[in-house]
Amino acid sequence: MICARGEVPEEWFACARGAVRVSSTSITGKQITLTYVEPGIWFGDTSIFDGDRRTHDAYAHGATTLLCVAKADFKRILATHTEFYEAMLWLAARRIRQLYGLVEDLNTLPLRARLAKQLLHLARSYGIPSLANGEEIRIGLQLAQEELAQLLGASRQRVNQELKGMEREGAIRIEPGGLVVRDRDALLRIVEIDF
Numbered sequence: 001m002i003c004a005r006g007e008v009p010e011e012w013f014a015c016a017r018g019a020v021r022v023s024s025t026s027i028t029g030k031q032i033t034l035t036y037v038e039p040g041i042w043f044g045d046t047s048i049f050d051g052d053r054r055t056h057d058a059y060a061h062g063a064t065t066l067l068c069v070a071k072a073d074f075k076r077i078l079a080t081h082t083e084f085y086e087a088m089l090w091l092a093a094r095r096i097r098q099l100y101g102l103v104e105d106l107n108t109l110p111l112r113a114r115l116a117k118q119l120l121h122l123a124r125s126y127g128i129p130s131l132a133n134g135e136e137i138r139i140g141l142q143l144a145q146e147e148l149a150q151l152l153g154a155s156r157q158r159v160n161q162e163l164k165g166m167e168r169e170g171a172i173r174i175e176p177g178g179l180v181v182r183d184r185d186a187l188l189r190i191v192e193i194d195f
Helices: 045-050 071-080 084-108 111-126 145-152 156-168 184-194
Strands: 011-017 020-025 031-037 057-060 065-070 127-129 137-139 172-175 178-181
Touching (some): 011 071, 031 145, 045 084, 071 084, 084 111, 111 127, 111 137, 111 156, 111 178, 111 184, 145 156, 156 172, 156 184
Antiparallel strands (some): 020 031, 020 057, 127 137, 172 178
């Protein structure tokens, strides 16, 4: 575990390599994956700014390298380089836009389109081009179907059905080691048709 919900923040993090799973625990004790922090993205800053306790748990997802900045160092950097506040505002605005986009998708798109969008995002963030076929992209982030379902607010069974349908259509390939995007344009069409 990188940081736990309820702890008082003493450092700010960035994912340098790998992925960080941000999760929450429901009232019934079930762990729910909310997002994966990709390389180059900072997290944990909200608690540094407002001084409140952390609201979610963060775990390294596989081999992950983090950059950690102590709260005291972060405050010194801000005091010395006030232009850094603009970058922090940009980061906050980006997160707000993403959050509104997720809420909009949950309320307006069917699961099939949300899944296609998530696969496109994962391919963009964690994609590894295939050496055998330059058109195919392997999603390097290893996700169980249950974790993918949690990201989409759906059941594992429904996500599995949609994945199999996309595989029959030639948009993706399901392999024991993960997912391969075979036809990015086909996924884009699914999003556009259902939007």
